[in-house]
Amino acid sequence: MGFAVDIAPSRRDDTTFDAEVHAGWDIGGNANGGYLLAIVGRAVTEATGKPHPVTTTAHYLAPAKAGPVTVDVDVVRSGRRHATARAALRSADATHIVALSTTADLADGGEALLVDGTPPELPDPETCARMAPAAGGPPSFAAKVDMRLHPDDGGFMDGASTGRARMRGWFRLADGEALDPLALLLASDGFPPTIFNTDLPVGWTPTVELTTHVRGVPAPGWLACAFSTRFVTGGYLEADGEIWDSAGTLVAQSRQLALVPRPSEL
């Protein structure tokens, strides 16, 4: 099944959508946070009647497994240009995500008045190794997407980290499916943690909160993505993302706050 199908909810009533966390979008059994965010974003755009999730914030409360979920959407404002909704993704077991999203039609926007940045410098996708699912395991997130890390930043997989908290690479959907703004929500939480490229004694960094700004509708083709972390302090880190489309346009910015577990919690 494709991404668009795997995030599509079915509307039950004014405020409730039935959806399913499909198998295969998980990492170690827990659904990827960007995939869950895209399910929420899809429900919110439908409930608000505006096509693009311009800014969406999710707080991650509990991991989600494959299975049926509901997305409750409460549209708190519906204006001419913007609509804002609160949403929650729940299963029979837990509330997994609470979110806020403001939607609009990006075609209403204006021209680029200031662009102070460029896409990350990446070798051609053909020369970057595709991230493979874990050997011997079931198909998982890495098979649903096609992620190709910058050779320097992919070194951590062979024990050769750069020492710099950065992760750059190409992103597309595995079956060549067209990327839409909802796929940008997916990409904004798709890459391995930045700090895998450092020597910090941190093995996992659960997301506390993720905010993604969709700044444009991506042109067809690969997305060039860069994530970086500047501060690992007080038990938290931020990861800042930039996503550029094949036309060299910034199409999304993201920032997440992640927990850095204490050694006693590892």
Next chain:
Amino acid sequence: MGFAVDIAPSRRDDTTFDAEVHAGWDIGGNANGGYLLAIVGRAVTEATGKPHPVTTTAHYLAPAKAGPVTVDVDVVRSGRRHATARAALRSADATHIVALSTTADLADGGEALLVDGTPPELPDPETCARMAPAAGGPPSFAAKVDMRLHPDDGGFMDGASTGRARMRGWFRLADGEALDPLALLLASDGFPPTIFNTDLPVGWTPTVELTTHVRGVPAPGWLACAFSTRFVTGGYLEADGEIWDSAGTLVAQSRQLALVPRPSEL
């Protein structure tokens, strides 16, 4: 009245706080967005029983005037380390803000493992001019706080913008009141828009969404703040903030998405 008093709500029941948007925290009659966020943050920390708003996102739906408001807080998770709440600030006229916040006790955090950045370079506060309230107008936000812009970045007030979308300066409360993490929410939306230092034909940039990460409890003294914008595209801009305390510790990061009105909307 001081900041702590002016943001303090009174608890009506499990989920409702009565509060007041006090006069004097406004800019042109509309309460500052950071001040409103601090009212919400104060209610959320009380409702969750955890002292620090680690990550808070607000979507701004309608400007708020001075007067009574309620803050509805729905605690959706209360764990050992973190609690998460949804909140809304409403008056008789409108819902002004909807917010999500995760709270914790920052004293539970760990040491600094990575710090890739330094406070902005600012001349001593004594040599930076204090931002004055508009001449002839009533006391307003600029009188409640003590903001001193970097001389370069304050030039826009005299028609001499730097051409760079950046705003740096010192921040404290006007009466020398101690700064707590809630005051960081205030500071994260306190400075003039970054793009006042560009030549773009943009006169106002209403906040769509503001996310503030509180990364530390500030040491006493001035806060050194820096805000910058890299992309003004598609009718939106982001403003990224860093707030450092007097000990040289990063205590907050913020990002807001603001609307860039089209010429026809000015």
